[in-house]
Structures are given as C-alpha cells and as structure tokens.
Amino acid sequence: MTDPRATPLRRLPGGRRHGPFRASCWMAEDHLVCVETSWFVERYRRFAFRDIESIVIQRNERARVWTILWIVFLLIGAAMALPPAADGTVRVLGALLAVPALLGLVINAMRGPCCATTLHTRVSAQDARAWRRLRTARQAVAELAAAVGTVQGALPDDSLAAAAGAGAATEPAAVPGLRPMPPPVAAAPAGPPRRRLITACAAALLVEAAATAMAIGLRTAPMMMAVLGLSFLLFGLCATALVRGAGGRTTPVLRSWTWWLFGYLAVRGTVAYFWGLVRYMPAAVTGGGQATDWVVLLFDTWAADSRFLAVFFGLVSLLSATFGFMGILMALRSRGAGGGGMKPET
C-alpha cells in the first residue's frame, strides 16, 4: 500500500482529550484534516480549502457548567475533610475529592470560555470537536481562514449583502424526461439544547431511588456502600450529560414527566440534606449525638450506625438537589429557546 503519510501535515491550535476520545485538526497543503480517535480507531475527515464555505463559532455555557460542578465537588470535599471531628477515612476521601476539584477549577478558568465550532460546506456541516475553547478556536480559525483565503481569494466587500438580498437565481433549463437535481440536503439542526441532561438526570434519579430502597432493605454497610457508589457513578454520568447538554450536543428527547421527576429530585434532595444539616451536622462537627435522625425521619425504617455513611448519604442528597435544580433551570431555558421535536429541514 502506498504510504498514506506522504502528505506533510501541520497541526492547528487546539485539540481535545476526553478519556479514550481525542480530537485534533491538521492542515495539509490544500485541505484540512480533522482527526478523531475513539479507543483504538483513528478516523479522518478531509475538507478541501476550495470547498469550505463558512465557519461558525458559537459561545456556549459548557465552561460555566464545569465551574459549577468543580465548585460543588470542592465544597463537598472540603466539608468532608475540614471538620475537626471527621475521622481519618472521611478526611482522606474528602481530600481525594477536593484536590482534583480545585485543580479542575483552576484549569477550567485558565482555558477560558467554551464554544461550538462548525465547518460548513455545500453538502455538510461538520462539528469541529477539537475546537471547543473560544480562545483556541479563534486562533485556529484565523490560521485556517488565511489558508482558505489563499485558495479562494478575498471576499468582495459588497458580495455578502448582495447575496443576502438576492432573489431567485436563474434555474437550469428544464430537460424533457429528466427531473431536476434536488437541492442539497441541509444538515439537520442540532436540536434544542440541554435535553440529554434531562433524560440522564431522570435516569440518575430513578436509579438513586432504587439504590435508596436497596439500602433500606440491605442494612449492611458494604452493600450500602456499593449502592451509594452506584449513585455516585450515575451522578458522574449525569454531570457528563449536563456538560454535553450545555454545549448543545443533545438528543431531541423531552418528556413531560421529567419535570415531575426533577421537582421530586430537587425537593427530596434539599429536604434530606438540609434536614440532615440541621439535625446532624452540628453533632458530626462536635463529635456527639446521633447520626441518623434525618434518615429515620425520611424513611422511618433505616438506621445507620456509621457516621461516615450518614455523611456520605447526606452528600449524595446534596448532589441530588444540585442536579435537580440545575436540570429544572436548564429545562426551563431549553423550553424558552424553542423546545419541541427535532425534524430535519426539507
């Protein structure tokens, strides 16, 4: 096979690494190569400079959502590690949560706001996943625009206004017996934002409810830890969906019952956490008192003899409330932006 690496490539600013997924953009002599690696397969999408029609950079709230998430985890970790009465295990777990959260907060702030970048050609609209930060996207697009300009030339000053106001152009002459070429199919719109997080948060709620029920029934510390760990895993997935939803990458699913679930999630989490805060935290901080009053109040059957478990469960409830309120807020804004089903343009 002829060596496919014969064409020299120059890397453009930007790039993204998210677990097993990596994305970057490289520039050849006459085309752009978008490289995406998923696990062990590397895929390429090429765009000739002569075919690129426009590039859209749109700022989104992904960075803000990350900031909120990092702050939440930092506060939780600090709440676990700092109280004088906290035992060693709780302190270690709190530090393991707080330190990465602090690093993430700083790195997120340094990298700046997030954006979504789309390359448009006559037949496609490609999301440039490597350019998700506004600063690097602008740098990369500036370099790319210069290269495209050398191939396509400069845009005449009045051409955009003239094109925008242009009426119907001359149609190609109709040929008997042949149908005219169909117009190019426009890329399906991305759909209303933040809907995937609604579905993911609802799923997290359902499993958390099931996990709580299991915890009530099991009454053994290792199994309760396991189910609560499952809740945390789901909250991690929920956070991922939240971030991706804030970036506009969502599926067009909106179910009215999620409103009720979000309401329950928010109310239940808030009541559980603040009741525990009022009834239990002073005792936890000072080292005395019972650890389970608030849990008994809610469920009326379960009693934990471990202060750590009670604190852990309280923090899970705090996350429930956080995601519940954020989900409601996002859903409200999504509905205001034009909610509804997504249909491809025809």
Add this chain to the structure above:
Amino acid sequence: MAPPAPACPSCGTALPVAAGAPGGSFPCPGCGAPTELFVFPALLRPPANSTPAVASLPGDATCYHHPDRVAVVACACCGRFLCGLCDLDLGDRHVCATCLHAEHEDGGPAGRRVSRFVQYDSLALALATIPVLTVAFWFMSCLAAPAAVFLAVRFWRRPMSLLPRTRFRFLLAMLIALATIVGWIAILYVAVDGMLAGGTEPGGGAR
C-alpha cells in the same frame, strides 16, 4: 436562489450571511447565543454540477452506464464515456466509480486518502497493561499478554496513523507482555513444584 446560509449549531436557525465579517460577533436570531461567522467566496459560488445529465439524441456519444444520457467526459483510467451523473471529479482528473473503487483497493492515488486507521499499537499496549494494573482482572493477563505480543509482531510494519507516530507503544507493550509471561511461567513453576514437593513428603499424599 440565494446561497444556502449556515445554520446555528444550537437551534438550527439560518444565520445572516451579511454578518460574516471576520472578528464580529452577533446574537443568533433564534436562540440569542453569541456567534461569530466567517464566510468565504465558496458560499457564493454556484454548485459545480448544476447541470443535470442530459438526454441523448441520435448520433450523440452516450454514457457507458446510461445509454440514454449524453457523455460529457471519458474516464481517465478505463476510457469509458461518462455522463454528468457518473463522472467523479477528483480535481485533476475524471474517473468512474468502478475505477475509483479499484484504485482504493490497490492503494493507488485515489486510494491514498484513507479514512481510518486501527491503532494496533495502542491496542497491544492496553492488552499488556490493563489486566496487570487492574486487580480484578489480573488473571486475564495470561491471555492478554500473548495477544499483545502477537499484535506487536503481526502489525509491526503497518502504518498506524496519518500523523507522526513512533513504535514506542509496540516496544513498551512487548516489554510488559513478556515480563507478564515470564511472571506467569514462574507462578506455574512454583505451583507445580509445590504440588510435587507436597506429594512426595513422608506422611503426605491424599487424605
């Protein structure tokens, strides 16, 4: 017909083309998100193949695949006449779909533009390291390590990427995998030796 306007990535609303001044930001007409639009002359260019395939008249040269269509070009590889539908414009030459597919299979000029690579070096490294690092799956290293060595040997010369890439991953995978294999051999040797020693002790044997 006005040129197709780019759409907002969030709400799908068509963006105002006239706002395509570089460096300028404007709110999306649909969702209000801050948007920057960079427009190039290709947007104003008419479609390349706007003329559909034309029906043939007696005496016209016709397409090899569509006898009722006028031929507009000959394939640069096989020489067959092609209509507007069959013509594949590669920029510097025109080919038919059959020749393009054949070139792709043979790795010719048209096939040089591969769309994906399987990164066997990363796969070998994962097979060599993950079972060793994860306590729960350490027992799978007895299968994963030989598989890693096989991948490293089998695909050593194959290109792994369009981008600059060394064979460091293959080397590391082989080192770790070979060390794992040696470890397993040692474990088996100790286990068998212990069983044999326990069977030959006086007063030992089956109870």
